[in-house]
Amino acid sequence: MAVGTEYIAEQPKLSTSSMVLGAIAIAALVAAPFFFYPVLVMSILCFALFACAFNLLIGYVGLLSFGHAAFFGGAAYFTAHAAKVWGWEPLSAILLGAAGAAVMGLIMGFLAIRRQGIYFAMITLALSQMFAFICLQVPFTHGEDGIQGVPRGHLLGILDLNQPLAMYYVTLAIFLFGFFAIWRIVHSPFGNILKAIRENERRAISLGYRVNRYKLGAFVMSAALAGLAGGTKAIVFQFATLTDVAWQMSGEVILMTLLGGIGTLIGPVIGAGLVIALQKYLAASNFPVTVLIGIIFVICVLLFRRGIVGEILEFTKRKPKGAA
Numbered sequence: 212m213a214v215g216t217e218y219i220a221e222q223p224k225l226s227t228s229s230m231v232l233g234a235i236a237i238a239a240l241v242a243a244p245f246f247f248y249p250v251l252v253m254s255i256l257c258f259a260l261f262a263c264a265f266n267l268l269i270g271y272v273g274l275l276s277f278g279h280a281a282f283f284g285g286a287a288y289f290t291a292h293a294a295k296v297w298g299w300e301p302l303s304a305i306l307l308g309a310a311g312a313a314v315m316g317l318i319m320g321f322l323a324i325r326r327q328g329i330y331f332a333m334i335t336l337a338l339s340q341m342f343a344f345i346c347l348q349v350p351f352t353h354g355e356d357g358i359q360g361v362p363r364g365h366l367l368g369i370l371d372l373n374q375p376l377a378m379y380y381v382t383l384a385i386f387l388f389g390f391f392a393i394w395r396i397v398h399s400p401f402g403n404i405l406k407a408i409r410e411n412e413r414r415a416i417s418l419g420y421r422v423n424r425y426k427l428g429a430f431v432m433s434a435a436l437a438g439l440a441g442g443t444k445a446i447v448f449q450f451a452t453l454t455d456v457a458w459q460m461s462g463e464v465i466l467m468t469l470l471g472g473i474g475t476l477i478g479p480v481i482g483a484g485l486v487i488a489l490q491k492y493l494a495a496s497n498f499p500v501t502v503l504i505g506i507i508f509v510i511c512v513l514l515f516r517r518g519i520v521g522e523i524l525e526f527t528k529r530k531p532k533g534a535a
Contacts, residue, residue, distance in 0.1 A: 237387070240252075240256075240383055241380075241383070244375070244376060244379045249375045249376065249378075249379045250375070250447070250448075251487070251488075251491055252379065253378065253379055253382045253447045254444075254447070254448075254487055254491075255483055255484045255487045255488070256382050256383060256385075256386040257382065257386075257440050257441075257443050257444040257447060258440070258444075258464070258467065258483040258486075258487055259386065259467075259479060259480040259483040259484065260385070260386050260389045260390065260436065260439065260440040260443070261279075261283055261437050261440035261441070261464055261467075261483070262464050262467040262468050262471070262479030262480070262482060262483045263389065263390060263393050263436070263476070263479045263480065264279070264282075264389070264393070264433050264434075264435075264436035264437040264439075264440060265279050265433065265437065265464045265465070265468055265479070266393075266468045266473060266474070266475075266476075266478070266479045267393050267396065267397070267429065267432065267433045267436065268429060268430060268433040269468065269473055270468070270473045270474035270475070271397055271402060271405050271406055271409060271429070271474065272405045272408060272409055272425075272426060272429045273408070273409035274324075274331055274426065274429075274430070275331065275332045275465075276323075276331075276332065276335040276430075276433075276461070277332045277333070277335050277336035277339065277458070277461050277462075277465075278319065278335030278336055278337075278338055278339030278340075278342075278461060279335075279339075279433070279434075279437050279460075279461050279464055280339055280343075280455065280456050280457060280458065280459075280460035280461040280464070281315060281319070281338065281339040281342040281343070281456055282312040282315055282316060282433075282434040282435075282437040282438050282441065283312075283437045283438065283440060283441035283444075283455055283456075283460060283464075284343075284346070284441060284451070284453075284454075284455030284456030284457075284460065285308075285311060285312055285315055285342060285346075285438065285441070285456065286308030286309060286311055286312040286437070286438030286439070286440075286441035286442040286445075287308065287441040287442060287444055287445040287451035287455045288308075288346060288351075288352055288358065288445075288451045288455075288456075289304075289307055289308040289311040289312075289438075289442070290304045290305050290307060290308035290361075290441070290442035290443075290445040290446060290451070291304075291358040291361045291445045291450065291451035292351055292358060293307050293308075294361050294362055294364065294445075294446065295358060295360065295361045295362060296351075300364060300365070300366070300367060300368060301363060301364045301365075301366055301372055301381075301446050302366055302367060304442065304446070305385070305439065305442035305443055305446060306442075307442070308438050308439070308441060308442030308445070309435050309436075309438040309439040309442055310435070310438075311438060312434045312435055312437060312438020312439075312441065312442075313431050313434055313435035313438065315342070315434060315438075316430050316431040316432075316433065316434025316435065316438075317427070317430075317431050317434075319335065319338045319339075319430075319434075320426070320427045320430030320431060320434070321427060322334060322338065323335050323338070323430075324423055324426040324427050324430060325423065336458065336461070339456070339458065339461060340458060342456060343453065343456040343457060343458070346453060346456050347453060352451075352453075354453075355452075355453060356452075357450055357451055357452030357453060358445075358450060358451045358452075359449070359450045360449060360450070361445055361446065361449040361450055361451070362449070363378060363446055363449065366381055372446070378446075378447060382443055382447060385439065385443050386443075389436050389439055389440070390476075390480075392436065393436065393476065394476055396432060397476065401425070401428070404420055404425055405425060405429055407420075408420070408422055408425060408426065441455060463486065466482070466486060466504070466508055467479055467482035467483045467485075467486050468482055468518075469482070469508070469511070469512070469518060470482035470485055470486065470507070470508065470511050470518060470519060471483070471485075471518050471519055471520055472517055472518025472519060472520035472521030472522070472524075473517075473518060473521070474521070475518065475520045475521055475524065477520055478518050478519065478520035478521060481519055481520055482518070482519070485507075485519075486504060489503065489504055489507070490504070
């Protein structure tokens with residue numbers, strides 16, 4: 212992909228069909244708690260935002276992080292502590308979690324972005340594991356017990372989040388805000404430079420762009436949005452535990468993104484919905500859920516190398532050519 216002024220100046224465009232599909236999707240999400248268990252849908256929304264934040268880094272910058280659980284789980288701990296111990300209002304607690312994740316992203320990104328490929332991935336994994344060990348040892352996380360009984364409280368002192376529908380629509384609003392933020396970043400001049408770096412980093416350097424600064428900026432944004440998802444999750448489920456910062460959580464978000472389609476905006480949402488729904492509805496079965504998810508993952512990698520949404524988009528691009 213060429214890197215030039217025309218590419219950098221590209222502006223976001225929405226077709227009529229995209230706007231119609233978006234409106235239908237939002238309407239479906241608004242109606243979802245009347246047809247499905249609200250907590251399940253809230254779980255999907257939280258992990259969908261987490262996967263979208265991860266996809267911002269791998270799909271549009273080409274950086275594979277094995278440490279994003281640190282931002283998700285760290286924000287969950289920050290939010291849970293602020294809400295339960297300090298008595299903060301829930302939105303303020305969630306924003307604190309996102310800010311804490313952004314600071315962590317700045318530190319971890321500064322150390323990691325100087326390397327590429329597998330070295331970058333291993334540095335992020337090592338730093339994430341260090342943070343998980345710290346969470347196990349420091350008193351405020353309560354070790355293996357985690358922070359439990361986190362109060363949902365009243366949003367801005369007005370809206371009672373102990374009501375399932377109220378909590379759901381707040382979660383939906385946070386998800387839509389995060390998703391729109393990612394869409395805007397991707398389609399901004401900054402996002403176009405990130406794509407240029409992903410396609411040909413040396414050429415971007417030759418054009419005068421300070422690549423490491425753009426990478427660090429994307430890393431911090433991705434961490435903050437992952438923290439926004441983690442903080443929301445802590446309020447929804449009213450706890451934060453070591454599971455949120457474990458390396459398995461990083462692997463899970465990678466799986467969600469790969470299944471849905473790396474580099475597609477809606478792909479991680481589909482991937483997260485598929486994984487969470489399978490975990491929920493197959494948990495009562497005798498067949499190991501992780502084994503089934505692994506089988507599905509292998510099948511998708513073999514048959515749908517671009518992910519579910521990626522393959523659909525590729526098919527729609529090829530169809531007019533075949534018809535001609």
